Amino acid sequence: MTDAPLIAILDDEPQIRSLLVGALEDAGFRTAAFARAADLEAALRRISPDACLIDLGLPDSDGLALVHRLATESGAAIIIVSGRAQVQDRVTGLELGADDYIIKPFEPAEVVARIRARLRKPAPGPARSDAVTRFAGWSADFGRYILTSPDGTETPISHAEAEVLRIFLDAPRRLITRSQMLDLLGGAAGDSFDRAMDVRISRLRGKLGEDPKNPRLIKTIYGAGYIFMAEIE
Structure with a gap:
């Protein structure tokens, strides 16, 4: 086909x-x-x-x-x-x-x-792969793998980063545990997954212009997981 x-x-x-x-x-x-x-x-x-x-x-x-x-x-x-x-x-x-x-x-x-x-296609919701999703002045184009900042600057994101962002956009303002991340991403439990997840989130924060010491959008809840703080437009 x-x-x-x-x-x-x-x-x-x-x-x-x-x-x-x-x-x-x-x-x-x-x-x-x-x-x-x-x-x-x-x-x-x-x-x-x-x-x-x-x-x-x-x-x-x-x-x-x-x-x-x-x-x-x-x-x-x-x-x-x-x-x-x-x-x-x-x-x-x-x-x-x-x-x-x-x-x-x-x-x-x-x-x-x-x-x-x-x-595997993501579940229906705000972050469908064919949609441009907007949040906090940003837009995420999952068809082109592009993030657009509030001032119009376009930044490419990798497939791995897009997967993480989709998870956050599908569950804004809700705690997402690392165990849930593991299930949704189909990874293998262990140190390698944890380190790779930390790197993906760090890169995603960087592309979103986050202050690494005080991120506004992707909050780390130590010992629990993450919360994506933006409302989806």
Whole structure:
């Protein structure tokens, strides 16, 4: 189907690319597979994938640097698929903007499930993905992944940051616990998720022009979670 989500696959191992392409297409996704980072980046000038599966061990690029670039410059969900199993590798990948981290070897069904979780449509409400949502003089365009400030300045946000903002906009002035964040984002419990969440919220606050010592919009309730203080217009 032409409207099926498009998944970009970047891995220099032909067997891995073939395995992922087969599993994803059998599950109803469209795919575009690449062996080199340069080929993927060139293709991104003409295609807009819904998610990117990125191996870190690339022959022509630093995989983590690429993850960070894609997370900040594209609206795609970024999922690392790597043989690097150390906790620090997972933490670093998530801190740099990845939405998820899958360790090789993997079950193809797990990759399909993780992608579906990342691309799951948000519940109906103020922050629908096709809407421009306004709050406290700001607007969030989830179709273009753009935040517009009260003075009209546009700032891109990553898919990961947009997911967090959607959660806040769907529940203004209500406590959202870290456990609820975990459930809504489909993450894996543990220090890596907690650190990645802290980074996402810190970046989102920065893009909203928040004073890190006294944020107005995203309040931290220590030991409990967060409250988004703005009314949705």
